[in-house]
Amino acid sequence: MPVHTSGTRQDGAGKGVGLSLALASALAFGGSGVAAKPLIEAGLDPLHVVWLRVAGAALVMLPIAVRHRALPRRRPALLAGFGLLAVAGVQACYFAALSRIPVGVALLVEYLAPALVLGWVRFVQRRPVTRAAAVGVVLAVGGLACVVEVWAGLGFDALGLLLALGAACCQVGYFVLSDHGGDSGDDAPDPLGVIAYGLIVGALVLTVVARPWGMDWSVLTRSAPMNGTPVAAWVLLAWIVLVATVVAYVTGVLSVRRLSPQVAGVVACLEAVIATVLAWVLLGEHLSAPQLVGGVVVLAGAFIAQSSTPARTDGEPVAGGTASGAERELSARGTAA
Incomplete structure (x- = not known):
């Protein structure tokens, strides 16, 4: 998917603002599962929760879609x-996983995406990757083995x-798309427009799959135990x-737009930590010591994989694992995970 960042990176106060925004995005995304799981346990089907999330966010982003109404004809x-x-697949699989x-x-399982990328x-594009990126993959897989025991x-x-x-x-497909058209310069589509239309497309697809007309709407009038x-x-x-969709994106x-993709990707790794801590505090989902250690190793592997990319040459896609950076370039959750 084309990635386009306008303007130059700012120093000093600009970087401070960028880091604050990146942290706010990680906090917002990290709280999505904690808020969704009580709704699922209260009686809503996971697909219905996904549809409500995506359809509601699509309505909020509709003015931006109107502003970029030429985008569907171009891309x-x-x-x-x-x-x-990036919208329907990641969210549907992630929310369905939350129910189990x-x-x-x-x-943390969803954070295998950088390794899969x-x-x-x-093996598919047959391009070399850095040794550090390979080490990051090994760490991520080993840490995941501890997480799932x-x-x-x-x-x-x-x-x-x-x-x-x-x-x-699904995030792999998201990241692969993120590399398309990255050298388009000023012709690259605006990320906000891509997000808005992605939400609209995802809402339409999920409407067919989730069939919200059969949803138990009365659940939304009651309380859900947290x-x-x-x-x-x-x-x-x-x-x-x-918060977890519109503000996060x-x-x-x-x-x-204020940071490099690598820095934004590093901050994005905090999403998994935030989600785990929130689930521990708000949902009482306690993880064992080996699982916590495994989670740290997964995040370390993702960090190494994302930060080990060699310099990009003109017209050449990145071959070292800046997946999460590309994700934040477009939308700021993975997943799914």
């Missing part, structure tokens, strides 16, 4: 791929883990739509 395949993979496994585990670059025959629901892995695979504390369902939904895009 129809790009918007379709973004909507199917803890939030932190789902998100390197596999795509090495392979020595216990997988300590979590197998289908839930497969759904989380599906979210990671670790024993009742919270109004509409408050949780408002958080998911306005917009602050992420604005942060990348």
Whole structure:
């Protein structure tokens, strides 16, 4: 997917603002699973929660889509791929995984995406990757083995883990699309426009798949238990739509306009930490010491993979793992995870 950042990177105060926006984006994305899981446990189907999230965010972003109404004619395949993979695929798989496994585990499995992207670059595109990037992949896979407790025959629901892995695979498609047209310069589509139309496409696809007309709408009029504390369902939904989607995407895009993709990608790694801590505090989902160590190793591997990219030459795609940086360039969640 084309990536276009206008203007030059700012120093001093500008970088401080960029880091603050990137952190705000990680906080917003990290809270999506914590707010969604009580709704799922209260009786909403995971697909219905995804549809509510994406459709609500699409309505909020509709004015931006109108502003960039020429974009569908210029890049129809790009918007379709973004909507199917980055929006519908990632969110559907991630939220479905939440109904079966803890939030932190789902998100850490989704963070295999940078490793999978390197596999795509090495074995599908047949381009070399850096040694540090390969080390990052090994660390990420080893840390994931600790998170899912392979020595216990997988300590979590197998289908839930497969759904989380599906979210990671959808993010691979997202990242591969992110590399298309990156050398288009001023002709590259505006990231906000791509996000707006991606949400619209995702909402249309999810409407067919989720069939919201069969949803139990009464759940939204009741409260949902969050670790024993009742919270109004509409408050949780408002958080998911306005904060965990709209604010998260917009602050992420604005942060990348002030930072390099590598710096924004490093800050993005905090999303998994934030989600795990929030799930621990708000949902009571405690992880064991080996799982916590494994989570740290996964994030370290993702960090190394993302920060080990060699300098990019004109017209040559990046071959070292700046997947999360490209993600923040466009939308600031993975996933799915």
